[in-house]
Amino acid sequence: MTPINHTGVHQFILLGLTTRPDLRVLLFWAFLATYVVTLLGNFGIMILIRTDLHLHTPMYYFLGHLAFVDVCYSSVILPKMLVQILTEEKTIGFLECAAQLCCFVIFGVTECLLLAVMAYDRYVAICKPLLYPTIMSGWMCRWLVTGSYAIGVLHAATHTTFIFTFSFCRSNVINHYFCDIAPLLALSCSDTHTYEVVVLALVSINCLSTMTIIFVSYSYILPAVLRIRSPEGRRKAFSTCASHLTVVTMFFGAILFMYLRPSSTYALDENKRATLFYTIMTPTLNPLVYSLRNREVKAALRRAVGRRQ
Known part of the structure; x- marks a missing residue:
């Protein structure tokens, strides 16, 4: 591990999920299969929504964007991760690392907001059905989706600007499989206390506000x-x-x-496993959940299969 300063940083070294070489082939095929399923499932949802007129409603408009975000979310991480596992090339350039973090935050924040928007959509549809076409108009749907992406970009710009103006003088080895906030902060020799407060505030505002919208919506929906x-x-x-x-x-x-814990409790190896779930597994499982648990999506699938026969 080579000590470096900010001006000399040209690349970082990603340790990946594990340092055990005997797991390399197994991990490569497991994550390749996961990525293929993610692409097929989410692109399938997008194509189904696009081609089936029964799904041309606000709810499925939002679901289509959620599928798109999931494709982008996993594509930010998995292709680079697969190349690293296969070739054992663990370096990532400084600018590439910044771009990866930026895109990761954009799509992560956007997904949070889209899930809240979808909860609000269900609230209006079930609790105010007569006003639904007026409230969830085409203009309103586009505004909600555009706002979700815009807030994601704002968050990403804030995090990326803060982190990549810090000095990195301890090491250039990132104990993670992609450029995430916590492992990058662990390498910095700058005073990161102010930024840690910013992280806690932004994550709290984003997660707690979206979760509040979801909770309040369902408190009206279920009765x-x-x-x-x-x-x-x-x-x-x-x-x-x-x-x-x-x-x-x-x-x-x-x-x-991951994020609403004191920094003193961070264990980077533990964080890698937790991050694995919401960066890789969730985008894979989302289309399966909506396909298996949603009656309208299953009906659309049957119609699509029937047209091909």
């Missing part, structure tokens, strides 16, 4: 669903809500574990 007299209507409402809540639980659970 409304239970009051639906039609068994078919009740099943349909529970179907869309259950798939959304499953995705929310998986995504936010890992993020809260």
